[in-house]
Amino acid sequence: MRDLANVALDTAQQKGASYADIRFVTDRSRNVSVKNGKVESLSNNESQGFGVRVIVNGAWGFSSSSLVTRAEIERVTAEAVQIARASASVFRQPVQLGDPISIQDRYVTPADIDVFSVSLDDQIKILLEADLEMRRVEGIRIANGMISTLKTSKIFASTEGSYIEQELSESGAGIEVYAVNEDGVQKRSYPNAFGGGWETGGFEYVHKLDLPGHARRISEEAIQLLTAPVCPTGVTNLILSSNQVALQVHESCGHPVELDRVMGMEASFAGTSFLTTEKKGNFRYGSDLVNVYADATVPRGLGTFGYDDEGVPAQRTPLILNGIFQDYITDRETAATLGQQSNGTSRADGWNRIPMIRMTNINLEPGNAGSLEDIIAATDEGIFMDTNKSWSIDDKRLNFQFGLEAAWEIKNGKRGQLYRNPAYTGMTPVFWGSCDLIGSRDHWTVWGVPNCGKGEPMQGMHVGHGAAPARFHNIKIFGA
């Protein structure tokens, strides 16, 4: 592939590019899903191609194709140069990438059981066993289960001399049930909603989840929710499950620290950020307990890799320390505008997309409050909410509202009444400022989020969030 890479890099330079890179990407995935005792879908997908990125006259151009031949690479590279020249007709300052980067390396995701080595028969058996358990509980209307396994092969080469090969693998699995009565639909999920749990690594993750072992519990809770009262309205101590803390981190920490958003590059679609550059190093983001890192090196994180799609090594970067905002996540272009080096977060959703700043694993570091049950025991009065059902946040990432699957009243350190349709709302810095307990490392999980959306054309991204259960005081709650 080096020869084909050089076709693009040489062609780009001959046509006037001051910088060029090419990525060859092959994505392969297998998906199994079951629904109400039958296999809903069984699919095998592959997509391959290449993308060429160039800077000509100080402006970007990008073109891509699924046809990987020498002639097509020459055509697409010429097209990228033509596009860059058009970009240069409406631009302000030439793109700067900071110091050149030249790396030759190979990275492979560590895995115990190759994700494609487990037969689909065995995967179907896991899901049908869980399905049977879910539907043993009377009143369940829909039972769903899914397992997905993915492998991505990438080659990155640049005119600065980099040539990096990566073989990434990951898996995801989950189950969910729906129960219905005249008051509405109730849902419970395990280990998380909207796609289940995800990690990089091998199929051992799916085995570890033990989907059948959690099937009956979620069904029983869904049935109980049908007749539970609607969550009351008020202001109280809010305890969140670690999977919801992960999503809270995603929406109200991960997206605001993307430097391209801060600089307005996402303004027309996903929005901007309240976290303007004068806040760097001095803005109080949360209480002293709040420490957040971007860490693309944490084992098994869904946002873990060897190198980003600009060939920058994976890194661990402090974003918030003791509640004070420290730094953004960056790519080469945006970092250079602040006089910094990229902290390696530029990724693309496939060969046909341009890399942009994406979360890696944005982790809320563990505290010392023990387990979820320890946090509940330490709470005289409040509410515990579990597993996300709905999310929304404004275009500067301040006003948010989350709906959850289930909530329990907390009184004198114990779980009490179950509530349906719970929701809470708040403003980002006020909310994180109210964080007064975070669970310990033994109860800290790196949750995979496989559906982060950003950019035009839309790019989906797989990211991770380390989180433990946590408590927040004076939070507005209500029932939907």
Added chain:
Amino acid sequence: MSEILGRDKVIQLLQDGLSAATADQTEITFGGARKSLTRFANNYIHQNVNESNTSIRVRSVFGRKIGSASTNRLDASAIKETIKMAEQLARLQVEDPDFVSLPGPDANTGELSYPEPDQATYFSDPQLRADGAGAICRKAVANGLIAAGAFETTGVEEAVVNSLGLASYYQGTSSHLNTVVMGDAGSGWGERLSRKVGEIDYEAVAEEAVGKALRSQSPIALDPGEYEVILEEYAVAEMLNYMSYLGFGALSIQEDRSFMELGKQIMSPLVTIYDDGNSPEGIVSPFDAEGVHRRKVTLIDKGVANAVVYDSYTANREIGKHNTGHSSGAQGDVGAIPLNMFIGAGDKTKEEMIKSIKRGLWVTRFHYVNPLVPEKAVLTGMTRDGTFLIENGEITRPVKNFRFTQSAVEALNEVVALSSDRRLLPSFAFGNLVPAIHCRRFTFNSATEF
């Protein structure tokens, strides 16, 4: 792939694939796409991309066992490998008692008729997109504002054949431009969708977004609560998109999670909603993911829940129901959905709608909408890029943005007027043609700082 292959070549490619299939029934879907997008921010172009892609998807059926596989390689050996993989997967399946058959050729009657693809859109010149972006940026700069946005062109070539004799093919184009124009304390929005890039009036988009941004500066804070509102077309289209998958498909009815109570008046008698993939007023998409020609379906007839859309699977589950040609091709909870929706026009100008309101809000668009109670179409989201107070029949002041939590069905039940002008805006795949609407009540439950 940079060229259009054409009907004969594509159908022959897929028929050759079918000849290698050994399953009881086989379906092969082809998708070719050329997509170009120019993105601008801070008054300059910061991304400018092009993509040429193809896809082949195979569904193999043994009895009632179904497997599927896909690739984006077009060579004969890749297609045969993909067929083999789909057949292997189908053999691993358990029987699906609800599956009857892939749609046969009798699902379609008559020849497809669709507009010729617009060559200027299919092979759009990056300089043309740069000119549009430049016009908006220059207008923003001239007014001391900052523009961001995206100008996109798409050309597609799609085909479906199956072993029962069904064969459908078409080519289509679309172009979409959006921009947000921002000042220090307020922003404005403009957006257009058309089949032809040459019909995108970027000067008008610039005028609209800049004008609204100038009027949006220094907004006042109002208390959240229930307000009489005018929802501009952008907000209406967003709300309609969520309704499309929450309740307008047969699967959601069959699984007891739809807001549609068929035969019952659930919206204002002023509201009629239909889906028509063949209307030249929309982005034509003449057949669905199974190759079945799209039928016009009236979903809401003068406020009455009239019908939902079907694919072959959901139609076969109900006695007396017909496939309406709305397969999304997606698995899971989606099923058939309408993607070319139209809300019937009203008889009011926007000015007349404003004049009829003593105190209310003008909402330009919504941001980050998500269902909170899906079966009741209760949505939450923010207002964005132009929220204004209406007092005594006039727009008086810009307002800081609100969060709404509101049932879309109930909002449409509160409609007292619709605009006579309608705007074509993106659906989740193609386009919706919608008017602005005047609702007596709309619930905002919190506010933000800007």
